[in-house]
Amino acid sequence: MKQFLELQPTANQNFRLMGFGGRGNLVARLEQSYKVEQSGDYHGACQLRYDAFQDIISTLPDDEDSVVALDRNHGNTLAAMEIMLASAVDNYLAGDGEMAAAQLELLLDCDEEDPLEATPVLALCYVMIGEWECLEDIDTDLGDKSAIRPLLRALHSFVVERTIDSKTVAELARFKEFADELRRADHPTDEAYLRDISSDRPSRAATARELYLRCEPALSLYPDFLPALADLLK
Numbered sequence: 136m137k138q139f140l141e142l143q144p145t146a147n148q149n150f151r152l153m154g155f156g157g158r159g160n161l162v163a164r165l166e167q168s169y170k171v172e173q174s175g176d177y178h179g180a181c182q183l184r185y186d187a188f189q190d191i192i193s194t195l196p197d198d199e200d201s202v203v204a205l206d207r208n209h210g211n212t213l214a215a216m217e218i219m220l221a222s223a224v225d226n227y228l229a230g231d232g233e234m235a236a237a238q239l240e241l242l243l244d245c246d247e248e249d250p251l252e253a254t255p256v257l258a259l260c261y262v263m264i265g266e267w268e269c270l271e272d273i274d275t276d277l278g279d280k281s282a283i284r285p286l287l288r289a290l291h292s293f294v295v296e297r298t299i300d301s302k303t304v305a306e307l308a309r310f311k312e313f314a315d316e317l318r319r320a321d322h323p324t325d326e327a328y329l330r331d332i333s334s335d336r337p338s339r340a341a342t343a344r345e346l347y348l349r350c351e352p353a354l355s356l357y358p359d360f361l362p363a364l365a366d367l368l369k
Contacts, residue, residue, distance in 0.1 A: 140194040142203065149204040152194060152212045161187060161214035165221070181225040188222040188238065191215045195241075205245040216242060220251050227256060228352055232263030249276070255283050262353040267291055282310035282346065286317075293360050304367045312343035318365045322347055 139159035143151045154160050164187045172180035195203050207213045223238035239257040243249060254276045261270040270291060277284040285307035289299045308314050316322065322344055331341035354361060 138194075140190060142194060145206055147206065149206045150212075151206045151209040152191065152215045154211045158190065159211075161191070161211050161218060165214050165218050168221070181222070181229075184218055184222040184225060187218045191218060192241070202244050207246055207250055216245065216251060219245075220253050220256070223253070223260075224256060227260055227263065230263070230352060232260045232353075236260035236264065236266070236269075255281065256349075258283065258287055259350060259353040262287060262290060263356060265294075267295060282307060282313040282343075283350070285310075286313075286350065289364055290354070290357060290360055293363060294357060299364060299367055301367075304364070307364075308368055310343070312339040313346060314368050316340075316343045316347045317361060318368060322351075324348070 139155050140161075141153045141155070143153045145151060152161065157163070164183065168180045168183040168187070171183060205212050205216060207216060219238055219242040223235040223242070225235075226232075226238065227235035236257060239253045239260060242251070242253050243257070254273055258270055258273060258277060261267070261273075270287065274284065274288070277287070285303050289303045289307060292303060293299050307317075324344075328341055328344060331337050332345055337345075
């Protein structure tokens with residue numbers, strides 16, 4: 136019987152995930168998971184993505200020393216990468232930082248250029264599971280255009296050294312809307328926010344709240360951090 140997923144080498148020294156039949160159509164499976172999620176069945180959508188992820192990894196070599204670079208310019212292969220990221224986010228939001236980190240590390244092994252921007256989520260997973268050395272290893276990969284790097288530097292310093300460096304606070308304060316969001320007592324996801332964030336040009340305030348909500352599962356494990364940071368951001 137023909138496999139529903141098959142690795143096919145390319146002339147560019149990477150691989151495509153060729154799909155056969157409905158089970159091998161990863162584009163359709165990903166789209167179906169989003170439709171199920173939009174219908175209100177979030178847990179069902181997570182299960183669909185995790186099942187697809189399991190099919191993907193069953194196609195990859197099980198040798199930890201074998202790295203398979205994937206061709207993101209191929210539709211079904213890109214969908215596989217998007218499924219890996221989406222399932223990792225599902226697990227992170229569910230509090231399973233170890234599983235999410237393993238999924239994201241695999242994704243980055245498949246494309247070290249990180250076109251899907253998985254690294255910030257991986258950083259949050261390392262925070263969730265307290266892997267501070269791993270967080271340090273990817274610090275420079277977070278770049279300087281997002282508030283997540285100074286935020287996680289501040290958290291790392293607070294947890295490990297029980298202090299927050301003033302330079303890091305100043306760097307974080309440059310992201311005014313996000314700093315304002317960190318000082319808020321509540322972060323509502325009301326109709327106004329949802330309308331704003333889903334628009335073609337969401338406001339900086341809405342984007343800041345979206346980033347906060349993404350960070351919240353990790354930050355909630357360190358309840359003393361945000362009050363301490365808020366005092367310094369005043």
